[in-house]
Amino acid sequence: VYSEAVSKMSTFRSSYREATTPTGASAAAGPVNFSASLDRQSVSMDTLNRQMHRGRAVRVRQALFPETVGAEAEQMAGLETLTRGRRRLPTSVQQLAEPAQILRTAVVNLINYQEDADVALHAAAELARLLGSSDPVTCQRAASLTLQLSKKQACRLAFAVQVDLIEALLIVVQTAQSVEALRFAVGALCHICQAEQGCATVYQCGRVRAVPELLRLLGSTDVRTRNYALTCLHHLLVHLEEVRNEARMASGAQVLSELLLSIVSTSWQQASVSSPPPPMSPPLSAASTGSGSEAQQQQQKLMAVCIDSLQLLAFANQESKLVLLSCGAVDQLVNLLLTSRYEKLLFSTSRLLKVLSVEPSCKSAILAAGGMTALGRHLKSTGSERLVMNVLWTIRNLSDQAFTLNQPLDQLLVDLIGLLASPDIDCVTCAAGILCNLTCRNRRNKFVVTSSGGAGALSQTLLAAQDREEIAEPLMCALRHITHDHEQACAAADAVLSHGxxxxxxxxxxxxxxxxxxxxxxxxxxxxxxxxxxxxxxxxxxxxxxxxxxxxxxxxxxxxxxxxxxxxxxxxxxxxxxxxxxxxxxxxxxxxxxxxxxxxxxxxxxxxxxxxxxxxxxxxxxxxxxxxxxxxxxxxxxxxxxxxxxxxxxxxxxxxxxxxxxxxxxxxxxxxxxxxxxxxxxxxxxxxxxxxxxxxxxxxxxxxxxxxxxxxxxxxxxxxxxxxxxxxxxxxxxxxxxVNYAAQLPPSYHTYQQEQQLQPEPPQHWYSTAKI
Structure with missing residues (x-):
């Protein structure tokens, strides 16, 4: 064993000598310098460490300040593999990049916001003085600067509490000699009124009443001035109840109705020149929220603002509703439902029709103009749930008179039956009330509902909602209506009994x-x-x-x-x-x-x-x-x-x-x-x-x-x-x-002529959604 170990040791020594002995060019160079090799290895490690630190700094800067990193980031991209590992998971810096950008943007916006507020606060007094200058050029430039500053939120909020500046703008609106100065002043007021505090300050200015002046400007020949005035008036109507009363006293409903008719006429003329629209547009879908050119879309936006202003004036005011009826606005509203595909315009129109539909005279006008058909087209609008709900409430208000119509409502009845399966409780409530009213004393509607499976749908809904009386009552009334006095009454009764x-x-x-x-x-x-x-x-x-x-x-x-x-x-x-x-x-x-x-x-x-x-x-x-x-x-x-x-x-x-x-x-x-x-x-x-x-x-x-x-x-x-x-x-x-005198009855006499009709109830009842 000893001799064997000595042999192995000698073999190892000879192999080591051969490996360490220089041959050829290496022998001529002399013996190996081990200390120099170690120095070179330490230098390469230091370089690698510096590169890693520099790469980390570049990634941090790229995450926080990407605009400061250029080609250097591409050079350091190869070092990411050292930190991401084999699984190539995102690093901590990369995970924090998006939140860091959001924080940086918020800090920058806060700094700029404070700067804008300070500038506007210090400039308000000087702008008010310049707006009162007798020089038209100076006044116009001051109004232009005020308009530019009011487009920023910080400046807008600062101007909202400056009574002197707002009074100066109103005076310019009242006494401006140039169209540009008037436009700039009204535009500044429009932006200031986006805040509720600004609306209150504009309304409370005693020297010049804002509402009459804005109503006067609705008839301006300058389109931009008119648009600014309409938007400003809409802001005031939305935020302040007192403005609505003052606008009603100043014939605001009539002025806005005439403006709406004018905008509708202009819009149709432009559409007919470019491309004639179809007589009836398809229902609104999620993919179609607007149509037409940019000018037509702008007209539709203005119509939406005007109609919403009319809705605020007509809300809980019978006189304004009658004014709208006398101006012929009802027919135009129904036509808009048939031709427009702009969601906001359709929504505003349905809201105004909902308000008008509680007035008996307006209700008759809406029905005569084909309102039930126009409203029923939007029950399947998948792009707007709020539009569907407003359409349902409007049809509900109209349905207590719509059962006397001679025009067929077959598709509307079928759609209402389908809505009984909706998970929305308000939708089911409206659909049940409408079916109850439309099947009252109308044999055709009873037949259509029964033939379309309405008896089974009503029975199933009643069984599911029997504990909710606001739904059970109209469902029960609708079942009572369809179980007699038409050809399918027996089938309806059998369907009711089959559901237990x-x-x-x-x-x-x-x-x-x-x-x-x-x-x-x-x-x-x-x-x-x-x-x-x-x-x-x-x-x-x-x-x-x-x-x-x-x-x-x-x-x-x-x-x-x-x-x-x-x-x-x-x-x-x-x-x-x-x-x-x-x-x-x-x-x-x-x-x-x-x-x-x-x-x-x-x-x-x-x-x-x-x-x-x-x-x-x-x-x-x-x-x-x-x-x-x-x-x-x-x-x-x-x-x-x-x-x-x-x-x-x-x-x-x-x-x-x-x-x-x-x-x-x-x-x-x-x-x-x-x-x-x-x-x-x-x-x-x-x-x-x-x-x-x-x-x-x-x-x-x-x-x-x-x-x-x-x-x-x-x-x-x-x-x-x-x-x-x-x-x-x-x-x-x-x-x-x-029994023996049935043949002597006149042909127009039917057995069950006066069914119970669901009349509109006060706002607290389930038939209404607002104090209309």
Whole structure:
């Protein structure tokens, strides 16, 4: 082992000598200098370190001050691999580059902002003095400098509190001799009024009133001066309520209307010269927010500002709305909806139409100009949700008269049905209210809604939103409308029943019956929301539910489903309790039954009572075996006592009291009903005759003839609505039609002529979004 180790050591030494011994040119140079080699290595390391430090500095400067780094950054780009590593992840400096740039820009802007504010503050007094100079050139140059400074935010805010400067500008506006000086002064005021403080200072200047002067300048021949004046006036109207009142007193609505007509006329002339626009533009989409040349877009912007100013003046002011109507602005607004694709213009137009749509005369003008069709085109606008909502509210306000239109609204109805599935609760609320109104007394609209799957969509939405009464009420009314008096009424009723809506109706009416029986004041009494059965419904919702039950009970399947849910018992309880309370209040107050319980959201106790009795008329076609005998006896005794013990009641109250007999299928008051057949009141005689057919009372030949004549006179001589202004005619008309006299009715007479119509409510109701 030892000899083997010695051999290896000698071999290693010989190999080392060969490696370290210089050969050829190296031998001639002499022995190797190891110290010099080490010095060269240390120098190269120092150079590399300096390059790395310099590269780091370049990257930092490039991140913070990129404008100071030129070709040096490209030379140092190769050193990034030393710091980024093999995975080539961004360095810390690179990650901080963007925030550092934002911080640097903010600091620079802050420094410049403070400098601008200081300059404007010191220059305001001197500019005010120069604006009051008698030299027109000096005044014009001062106005020009003021305009240039006011374009900067810091200077604008500094000028907003300088009363002397603003007064000097207003004086120049009033007394300027040159067009340029006037334009510069109005432009400076326009920029100053972008701030609310500037608007307040301009309005409070006592020497010159700004609003009349701006209205005067709207008729200027200089386009830029007119544009500045319009924009400045718009800023004042937006920020200050006092300016709106002053502008109304100065005929601002008329001046702005004339300006709008002038701008529209000029815009159409320019468009016709360049390229004639299509008669109807496509709906707005996300990719099309403007169209036309730059001049046309500028005209559209001015129209948007003018229309928004008119909206501010017409808001909550009937006189301004009538001025707009008399100037012919309504037709132009509808035309803009058909031809424009500029989103801001469409939005402003829809807002103004929403304000005008609550005025009856303006509402008729909008409908006559084709407003429903023009508005309906923008329900599918994907580029602006605010436009869609304003269009919906406008259509909602118009829909209480639009159901009388002869023009087809098929596409609008289909779009509204689709909006019922929207996740936006406001959109669903508006769509439900519009469908409710448009299907009122319009057989074509009912047919279109039913044929387009509207019954199923309304039922599904009602099941999903039955706890939200602001949505459930119009949905219930719309279902009540489409389930009778048109060709697809049976299909609509089948769709409602197939969605299990009978159970929902039964639960709602039972809750209302419990409240009515406990308070003896009718339905609509507020109760705690944590009741076992859920919150109590208001009178409008209960009235609509009773009407829907009445329509469903016209079919055998509907009657069976409603009897299974004990709807007759609930309707009887509502009718008995409401009628009992109504008669007591009538005898105590010597008034009408409308005073009983007051009005709940515009629906009185009398209307709910009529709806309940009409529902019972239809449900009486089958036995009342589902009703509890004790409850039925209590109801029967209450109604019979009311009829027998109150012989001196007015005809309207007697008619309602007689109608209560049907719900409990009692024949006790049959004599009273027979006596009322000969009454002079057509409504009372008609209802009494109908009730006599339902209980199957044995009548003599003389009584049969008397009932026959009463039926004929009641149907052919329809009572004047002014005599009975609160009748629930859909149910009552269906109950009073004699079977053997249907052919004698005039062709224009329909069975259910007066459905419940959803009228516009005060702003706090779900129909409106603003105090219009």
């Amino acid at each position: 809506l009978a159970c929902t109706l039964g639960e709602l009416l039972h809750r209302a019956a419990v409240v009515a029986d406990a308070t003896t004041v009718g339905v609509g009494v507020s109760v705690a929301n944590d009741e076992p059965g859920g919150p109590a419904a208001s009178r409008p919702l209960v009235k609509a539910a009773l009407g829907l039950c009445r329509n469903l009970s016209l079919h055998a399947a509907g009657r069976a489903a409603l009897h299974a849910e004990s709807v007759p018992a609930a309707a009887s309880a509502i009718a008995a309790a409401t009628l009992a309370r109504g008669i007591d209040a009538l005898l105590d107050d010597a008034g009408s039954i409308a005073s009983a319980g007051g009005a709940d959201d515009g629906v009185r106790a009398e209307e709910v009572l009529e709806a309940a009795l009409a529902c019972l008329h239809s449900l009486a076609g089958e036995g009342d075996g589902e009703t509890d005998p004790i409850e039925a006896r209590r109801q029967r005794d209450a109604v019979a006592a009311a009829v027998r013990s109150r012989p001196g009641l007015p005809d309207s109250v007697a008619e309602l009291a007689a109608g209560g007999v049907v719900g409990s299928s009692c024949v006790g008051p049959a004599g009273d009903l027979l006596e009322r057949l000969a009454t002079a009141n057509a409504a009372t005689g008609s209802t009494s005759a109908t009730l006599q057919r339902r209980p199957a009372v044995e009548l003599t030949d003389e009584q049969q003839q008397q009932r026959h004549l009463s039926d004929r006179s009641s149907v052919l001589d329809v009572p004047d609505v002014s005599v009975r202004p609160y009748r629930y005619d859909p149910e009552r008309s269906g109950a009073t039609l004699p």
